[in-house]
Amino acid sequence: MGQRPVTSTLASLRALPAPTRWLLMGIGLARVASFMIWPFIAVAMNKRFGTPITEIGAQLALGAVISIALSPLSGLLGDRFNSRNLMLFGCALCASCYLLMGLLPGQTSYFAAIIGMALSQSILEPLLRMLLSDTAVDDAQRTFLFHIRYYVVNCAAAIGPLIGLWFANHQSDGVFCVAVCVYALLTLTIINADRARLRNPHLTKTTSPALREILRAILGSKLFLSIIVANFFLVLVYAQIDEPLTFYLLQLSVDDINHIIAMMSFTNAAVVLVVHLLLMNWLITLADKTAYLMALGCLMVAHALIALNTGAWWAGWLFAVVFATFAEIIVMPLFGTLIDRLAPRGMRGSFIGISMLAGLGTALAPLLGAVVIAHFGGAVLFWGLALACIPIGLLGYRVLRASQPELAPAPSPV
Structure with missing residues (x-):
């Protein structure tokens, strides 16, 4: 009796289109990379650069507000223009922020990266959800996708900090190179999923709404x-x-x-x-x-x-x-x-x-x-x-x- 839900869930996962599964993997790996870095960012800024805790908190809070406030704008732009290009821009911006922190570590570069990441996440978060939903073949798969995406994100939240702990303890900037590679992979899965969305017969072709x-x-x-x-x-x-x-x-x-x-x-x-x-x-x-x-x-x-x-x-x-x-x-x-x-x-x-x-x-x-x-x-x-x-x-x-x-x-x- 206890095995049925697991078997059914795995069967539902296998029934998803291949581009959807690849996109889920890309989203999951991107979240792993994020959780490898951001839980330790306050400690790194305080110990490496002497940034006061209050200043770190203010910077992170500002980033959170920017990310949430701009998400509606990103959703509107995604409906009216090419959402794929917006997502690719978001991935490029994320990768640039991680490169900035890895190649030019310092208070100013970290603050710029926090703001840049907030902007990129405001683009990626709503549009990736929309893309994931559009690759499903019916409403049943869409409902399942929201559950499995939630599960994948929580897997990343459990795995990411454990991996990032090694980099944090060794004060290694190599973690940023890993993050750049992960976002390159996410870019490829977005392109692949967008092609599948264009071929999805269940989506009615509509003009961009005013x-x-x-x-x-x-x-x-x-x-x-x-x-x-x-x-x-x-x-x-x-x-x-x-x-x-x-x-x-x-x-x-x-x-x-x-x-x-x-x-x-x-x-x-x-x-x-x-x-x-x-x-x-x-x-x-x-x-x-x-x-x-x-x-x-x-x-x-x-x-x-x-x-x-x-x-x-x-x-x-x-x-x-x-x-x-x-x-x-x-x-x-x-x-x-x-x-x-x-x-x-x-x-x-x-x-x-x-x-x-x-x-x-x-x-x-x-x-x-x-x-x-x-x-x-x-x-x-x-x-x-x-x-x-x-x-x-x-x-x-x-x-x-x-x-x-x-x-x-x-x-x-x-």
Whole structure:
């Protein structure tokens, strides 16, 4: 019984077109390269160049805001112009940033690379999702692709830092050469997938929509706007498991805090890589409104466990991470699937790009968490977050239930 989901998932993966599988591999390797570098970038800048931590944080925050803010523009441009050329430009920009850090290491070059990478990711993230979706042969494959892409990205998040740790410990700039080669490979997979997209008989050839038409479609879809709002609040609540939880551990003066943080990261990765693989096909067939409510329920339990764990019992943190990861597994691919199914033909890039504005919740989470913890304490923050899951969950459930005729569930993959 336990082997059926794995077998079914592998069969669905083999059923994907070859260009789609190659594109998935390119995306996965690009994420591995990213996780080899960026988790250690703050330490490298501080120890090698003496950059203050506050300055590093400001630079990374600026990069995150740029990436999120420009994603809608990239989606709009991808629908109106040649999205392949935009993606190739994004890959070239990424490779240039890594070359800059490897050949001319310094505070200025690293800051320029952070901004350049933010710009490139704002281009690549929405357009790669659109390209991946366009290579599928039917709606069932599209739904599966959003789950398998999520799984591949999490595999990269588990593998990348382990490889990058060696380069970081040896202060080797060779990691940047690896990243350049990976983005060259991603470029080839994009070209191959774009050719397959042009040959896809399931895609209707349409002219590029006018900007006014795109904006009318976006603003006219109350469901789309409601999903973005719900996703923003959900991301804001979920992201408190990251930096704000670390702030709370510091406030509690937890012993061996680095060990606990490492254990929580490992628990998150292990749950995603094992549980999501086993439950993937069940989650694909689960009704949207039910999945959303289950995710908020798991998130509510996670925050309640953190609030209750005033005695700093290490297993309490791990149980909280397990429930939060359950919520992540259920809801993160769900939103990608919903946006993909809502987007009219010829406007998928625009809808995906606009939907990424919900990621601003992640950018606001550390500030919100720090302010509440400093003034009221961590227990107040996490009890408040647990209670906030109730209205957020009910809002999303009502939106999805009322829109059921508009969003017919996709059939499960063969």
